[in-house]
Amino acid sequence: MQLVQKIISRFVKDDADGNVVLRLLRYGLATQGKYYAIGILAMVVVATSAGLTAWSMELIINAMSNPSNREQLTMVSMIVVGIFALRGIGAYIQAVAMAKAGNGIIAHQQRNIFNKLMEQGVDFFNLRESSDTLMRVTQSAQSARGLIDIIATSAVRDMLTLVSLLAVMVYQQPVLTLAALTVGPLAFLMLRTLVHRVREVTSRQMMSLAEILRVLQETSAGIRIVKIFALEDLMRNRMSGAVRAVEKRSNAITRLESVTMPVMDILAGLTIASILWLSTWNVVGGANGASAGQLMSFITAMLMCYDPARRLSQMRVRAEAMLVGVRMLFELIDMKTTLNENADGPALQPGPSHIRLEDVTFAYGERKVLENVEMDIPAGKMTAIVGLSGAGKSTVMNLIMRLYDPTEGRVTIDGQDISRVQSTSLRHAMAYVGQDTFLFSTSIMENIRYARPDASDDDVKAAASAAFAHDFISALPQGYQTPVGENGAFLSGGQRQRISIARAFLKDASILLLDEATSALDAISEEKIREAVQVLGRGRTRVAITHRLSTIMAADVVYVMEDGHVIETGSVDALLQANGPFRDLYDKQFG
Structure with missing residues (x-):
């Protein structure tokens, strides 16, 4: 790896960029090393065949100058066929192996990025634009593949090809080879001016x-x-x-x-013309006694050097373009996880599901939205949280679901701090129906079944019936197999919410969280859903957030919030008799 680092340093001036390239290479070799090994061996074959092609020109010229020697012609012909067959097979194996390795890198990196995203908390997605994340997942993975391909093909195939051809040139005409190499430093100086741009x-x-x-x-x-x-x-x-x-x-x-192409072409043209003139002078003057076959072999090798030399000259510029995407890829992978999911922590122990918020304070950045909130949500009963918009109700719900962790204080379920238990076990104990209903772009059956992937079709239909969704689903042309479109675009708001409620019914969790769960329903449907939720909620802990007080009149406990504080708590009857903030909300809605 130290040798590789030295090679990279020749092409990458910035140490940070060099570290990025080394990290990518280590990753590529660790995950796709078998295919890269096959590809590199094939490149060695291709590079060697290039040198053999130039070397064979001496044999071809010598054989053509003595056509009466049939055995020599036959041998040379077989050598030429063998060289080109070797090159073709090597090129095929190289292309297939490199494609497999490259496609594997893209797939693995995209999975790696997505897994990283799944580890992030909700605030990560709230603070970042989805377009930026999408671009990093797609474009950056492609850049990673492209950069490794450039390094492999340029630093391995082209470099080996160039060395093979230079060996033939030195073997045939060492003095002329030295003259031809003067173009290299000029090309390198030109490339340094392009990289920053x-x-x-x-x-x-x-x-x-x-x-x-x-x-x-x-x-x-x-x-x-x-x-x-x-x-x-x-x-x-x-x-x-x-x-x-x-x-x-x-x-x-x-x-x-x-821009390197015309400059390299001009430099190569001048070099080739000069070498041709010098080689002709040597033949005429007999200065070194070279044969026509040797000179043709030398000139062929020199001409074949052009393409790999040109690609090597462009490597730095092309790699710099790819490095931008690779840096963005690793920036996303290296981002600190905003929420520790505690995959190795203890599971939430089953219990009656008694929820407590103990002196909870929470802030988005510098802005506090909850301060010293105390709540006792009894097990097996319905607790309602009401208040004007911006009071902090949804934040309380997010903390119970552990989409965020409190800035101060803690949230417990049956005395267990939910920030210390496995998030998976925590969320298995909860079902949620929100105001902003989200449906996946698949069938109605699959959208409901996401709550419990092992559920049977009959279980799904029973949950839909409990949510008063079975009738409208059955009336659709494809029934439960009807596609819902992107985020349920093919359904009405009320239909989407009933499917969301059916999903919560199917999960059959011990804690039921309702955030404006009936906001998109008409009065009749709302009454039916309220009855269904009462049936579903028997023996379960229910937490409901709502602006419509009609949906929580059967609540056992009500918390009234304002500006991030709990300002009133008690039963519905007690709060109505107290003539406080809850009574004000009630009178405004019911007159």
């Missing part, structure tokens, strides 16, 4: 690609707003600007990568 342009191109994804996502998710407010031209202009920026920077990168 490539890095700047590529970084801006990544930002423009993220903007394209952002516009697409916002247009898709907010198409109603776009149409109602006639924002089509605005969105077109945003997309046009982002596409134009990507196009401009892609063209700039192409120019920077291609």
Whole structure:
């Protein structure tokens, strides 16, 4: 690996970039080492065959100058066929092995990134734009594959090919070889001026690609707003600007990568012309006594050096463009996990599901949304949390589900601090129905079954019936196999919420969390769902957040919140008689 590091340092000036490349190579060799070993062996064969091709020119010229020697012609012909067959087989094995390794890297990195995302807390996704994450998952994984391919093909195949051909040149004409090598330093000096510019342009191109994804996502998710407010031209202009920026920077990168070609062509042309003139002079003057076959072998090797030398000259520029994406990939992988899931911690022990919030304070950054909150949520009963918007109700729900950890204080279930138990075991004990209903882009049957993957079709239908969803599902053309579209786009708001409630019914958890669970239902459906939730909730701990007090009139305990504090608590009857904040909310809704 030290040898590899020295080779990389020749092409990568920045130590940080060198570390990124080494890290990527270690990863690539660890996961795809078998295929890279096969590919590199095939490259050695291809490189060797290139040298043999140039060397065979001496045999070909000598054989053609003595056509009467049939045995010599036959032998040379067989050698040529063998060399080209060897090269073709090697090239095939190289292509297949490198493709398998590259595709494996993309797949493994994308899984690795997604697993990292699954370890993050909700605040990670709230604070980052999804377009940026999507770009890193797709573009950065491609960059990782591209960078390894560049290093493998340029540093291995092209370098070996060049060494093989130079060996033939030195063997045939050492003096002329020395003259031909003067072009190398000139090309290297030219490349150093391009690298910094490539890095700047590529970084801006990544930002423009993220903007394209952002516009697409916002247009898709907010198409109603776009149409109602006639924002089509605005969105077109945003997309046009982002596409134009990507196009401009892609063209700039192409120019920077291609600028080496005319310079290398001119330098190579001058070198070849000079060598041809010198070699002809040597033949005419007899200075070194070289045969026509030796000179042809030398010239062939020199001409064949052009392509690998050109690719090596472009390696630094192309690698710099890929490095931007690889750095973004490792930035995401190395990000600190915002929520410790405690995969190795103790499981939540089964119990009556008595929930407590003990002196809980929580802040988003510098802004406190809860302060010194105490709540005692009795097991097997219904607890309602009410208050105006922004009071902190949903934050309490998020803390109970452990989507966040308290800044101070703790949340316990049956005396167990939920921040110390396995999150998987914690969430197996909970079912949730939220105001913002989310459905996966699959069938109704599968959306409900996600709550319990081993559930039978009859179990799913029973849960749908309990949520008063069976009738409308059965009336659909494909019944339970009806696709719901992206986030349930093919269904109404009320239908989506009933499916979400059916999902909670199917999970049959000991804790039922309801966050405005009936907000999208009409009055009749709401009454039916309320009855169903009463049946489902018997013997279970229920926590309900709502603005509509009609849904929590049967609650055993009510907490009234305001500005992150609990300002009143008690039974519904006691709070109504107290003529406090809860009575004010009640009077405003019911007159």
